[in-house]
Amino acid sequence: MKLTKTFDKALWVFHLNSGSCNACDIEIVAAITPRYDAERFGIKLVGSPRHADVLLFTGPVTKKMKERVLRVYEQTPDPKVVMVVGNCGSTTGVFYDSYAVEGPIDTLLPDDAHILYVNGCPTRPENIINGVKEAWLYLEKLRGDDK
Amino acid sequence: MIEMSEEDTTYQVPIGPIHPALKEPFMINFKLDGETIVDADPHPGMNHRGIEFMGMHRNPLKVIPLSERICGICSIVHQHMYTTAVEHAAGIEPTNRARYIRTIMCELERVHSHVLWAGVAAHEIGFDTHLHFTWKIREKVMDLLEYISGNRVNYSMWTVGGVRRDIPESMHPKIEETLTYYEELYQKLEDIFLGDPSIRLRTKNIGILTKKEALELCGVGPTVRASGVKKDVRIDQPYAAYGDLDLDYVIPSRYGYENTGDVFSKTLVRLKEVVQSIGLIRQCVDQMPDEDIDSEPKKAVLLNKLKKAEGEGIGRIEAPRGEAIHYARLKEGVEELDCWKIRASTYNNLTTYAPMFMGEQIADIPIIAACIDPCIGCMDRAEIVDVSTGKSKSYSHDELHKLSVEKTKKLLEGSL
Ligand code: SF4
Numbered sequence: 001m002k003l004t005k006t007f008d009k010a011l012w013v014f015h016l017n018s019g020s021c022n023a024c025d026i027e028i029v030a031a032i033t034p035r036y037d038a039e040r041f042g043i044k045l046v047g048s049p050r051h052a053d054v055l056l057f058t059g060p061v062t063k064k065m066k067e068r069v070l071r072v073y074e075q076t077p078d079p080k081v082v083m084v085v086g087n088c089g090s091t092t093g094v095f096y097d098s099y100a101v102e103g104p105i106d107t108l109l110p111d112d113a114h115i116l117y118v119n120g121c122p123t124r125p126e127n128i129i130n131g132v133k134e135a136w137l138y139l140e141k142l143r144g145d146d147k
Numbered sequence: 148m149i150e151m152s153e154e155d156t157t158y159q160v161p162i163g164p165i166h167p168a169l170k171e172p173f174m175i176n177f178k179l180d181g182e183t184i185v186d187a188d189p190h191p192g193m194n195h196r197g198i199e200f201m202g203m204h205r206n207p208l209k210v211i212p213l214s215e216r217i218c219g220i221c222s223i224v225h226q227h228m229y230t231t232a233v234e235h236a237a238g239i240e241p242t243n244r245a246r247y248i249r250t251i252m253c254e255l256e257r258v259h260s261h262v263l264w265a266g267v268a269a270h271e272i273g274f275d276t277h278l279h280f281t282w283k284i285r286e287k288v289m290d291l292l293e294y295i296s297g298n299r300v301n302y303s304m305w306t307v308g309g310v311r312r313d314i315p316e317s318m319h320p321k322i323e324e325t326l327t328y329y330e331e332l333y334q335k336l337e338d339i340f341l342g343d344p345s346i347r348l349r350t351k352n353i354g355i356l357t358k359k360e361a362l363e364l365c366g367v368g369p370t371v372r373a374s375g376v377k378k379d380v381r382i383d384q385p386y387a388a389y390g391d392l393d394l395d396y397v398i399p400s401r402y403g404y405e406n407t408g409d410v411f412s413k414t415l416v417r418l419k420e421v422v423q424s425i426g427l428i429r430q431c432v433d434q435m436p437d438e439d440i441d442s443e444p445k446k447a448v449l450l451n452k453l454k455k456a457e458g459e460g461i462g463r464i465e466a467p468r469g470e471a472i473h474y475a476r477l478k479e480g481v482e483e484l485d486c487w488k489i490r491a492s493t494y495n496n497l498t499t500y501a502p503m504f505m506g507e508q509i510a511d512i513p514i515i516a517a518c519i520d521p522c523i524g525c526m527d528r529a530e531i532v533d534v535s536t537g538k539s540k541s542y543s544h545d546e547l548h549k550l551s552v553e554k555t556k557k558l559l560e561g562s563l
Contacts, residue, residue, distance in 0.1 A: 019193070019194045019195075019196055020219075021216040021217065021218055021219045021222075021301075022218050022219035022220055023216070023219025023220075023222065023300040023301050024219070025219070026219055026220060026263070026300060027299070027300065029282070030282065030286075030289075033278070033279055033282035033283060033286075034279050034282065034283040035282075035283060035286045060196065062193065062194060062195055062196055063195075064192060064193045064195065065193055065194075088216075093216075094201075094212060094213050094216050095196050095197075095198075095201065095216075097201055097204060098196055098197040098198075098200060098201050099197050099200060100195050100196050100197040100200075101196060101197070121216075121301065122219060122298075122299070122300045122301055124299065
């Protein structure tokens with residue numbers, strides 16, 4: 001799918017917590033506050049998945065959240081990138097042997113989902129900003145030779 | 148569950164479990180009569196990860212990093228309770244220096260948690276400039292925590308019998324610098340959150356919890372201290388080094404305010420606790436004894452000791468959100484924990500939602516939900532079902548937030 005020019009520099013991000021420990025979520029908020037100020041790059045946290053280009057995903061996906069996580073993924077318009085923030089999102093991390101964990105997320109999403117991983121437990125705000133930049137480059141590539 | 152009858156003309160508003168800003172998945176079912184809330188029914192369990200189960204399948208030292216990942220904002224709190232419970236069960240004493248270092252870290256976490264809360268509260272009533280201001284000044288204590296422990300969140304400082312990192316004398320100037328920074332800024336925080344007339348309009352007499360209700364519902368922490376209940380584990384049952392320090396209950400009447408238990412007094416208590424924490428950290432730095440930081444540096448020996456131990460232990464703490472407890476049991480000859488039980492402060496405080504929401508408006512939901520400083524709290528998706536017609540309407544977090552901001556504007560116009 002080709003993207004329009006409007007994607008340049010204005011990524012809208014929806015944050016979705018599927019049962020994380022909150023640390024990565026706090027760092028995501030820290031990333032948009034004055035010290036790191038991700039908004040100067042046009043990155044904005046939005047309140048609805050229907051407005052988003054990037055899904056910022058944290059947590060190992062608990063049983064109760066699984067269905068809701070998939071619903072939010074479907075509600076996000078294409079083309080979209082899923083950015084998994086933190087180790088517990090990408091591998092279930094410290095929660096690996098729990099009965100209540102259904103993740104990691106990449107085993108639940110469709111095969112053609114575009115997923116980026118940001119590591120760290122918790123990750124740092126600088127790393128999150130770097131991750132969003134990677135997502136932006138990725139979407140640019142999808143835009144192809146449209147330039 | 149809230150019952151619905153045929154003649155009922157109230158609305159049902161389930162709120163949650165996905166929230167766009169921060170916090171964990173959680174759901175509250177509201178029952179509304181027009182704009183007024185008549186019932187609130189919390190549904191926890193969305194964030195259930197089976198932590199206790201996992202802890203009972205690992206050796207006691209491996210559980211420490213797991214225990215701090217119960218909640219990232221309270222990571223020190225859970226580490227502390229878990230290690231003290233195991234120490235209690237196995238009869239191991241931490242060194243005195245470790246007690247002081249633990250106290251300093253606990254108080255630093257209280258500063259960061261309360262400043263963070265102030266920002267969230269300001270955001271909920273539509274003052275995003277204050278959100279950015281408080282989060283900007285919060286970075287200073289995050290820097291200090293990183294300087295001491297090596298990480299911004301989830302510090303892994305604790306171990307059974309002591310701590311893993313020292314606070315040597317060379318670190319004291321940096322600690323002092325951070326404390327002075329907060330002291331200088333404190334008046335500004337108070338001017339904003341206690342002095343600003345528009346913030347007062349949104350917080351005074353909103354979400355009231357009377358002293359009687361607070362006692363009956365067994366609320367904990369700043370939530371009930373704001374109603375005048377003298378309850379603080381640091382004083383009632385001193386742990387770590389609190390027994391040696393000079394501190395008193397932070398309740399509004401100590402500062403010439405009434406113990407009303409509304410959002411305003413909860414803000415007041417939290418801000419005053421920041422000052423208290425600064426004083427406590429100073430006392431600790433001055434009194435810290437010269438000793439080892441860990442009573443058993445050889446981890447293999449320690450594990451062996453824990454394997455041979457038999458007994459039960461309890462760890463209590465006054466977390467930034469109130470009292471919390473861990474219980475642990477060790478069995479002789481078994482490496483893993485035999486039993487581990489956690490009771491965090493938000494679980495107690497959830498029950499106080501019911502009287503606080505009662506009779507308030509939809510626009511006040513965000514600030515009242517935030518005022519107990521929940522470790523959970525979701526306003527993303529709210530659906531309103533009109534019982535008389537069967538029609539439904541959805542409120543997103545944004546709409547709820549907008550309602551809240553509009554109320555502030557209306558109040559401002561009325562008061563000008
Ligand atoms: S990656 Fe680690 S710090 Fe981040 S949410 Fe998961 S458990 Fe918490």
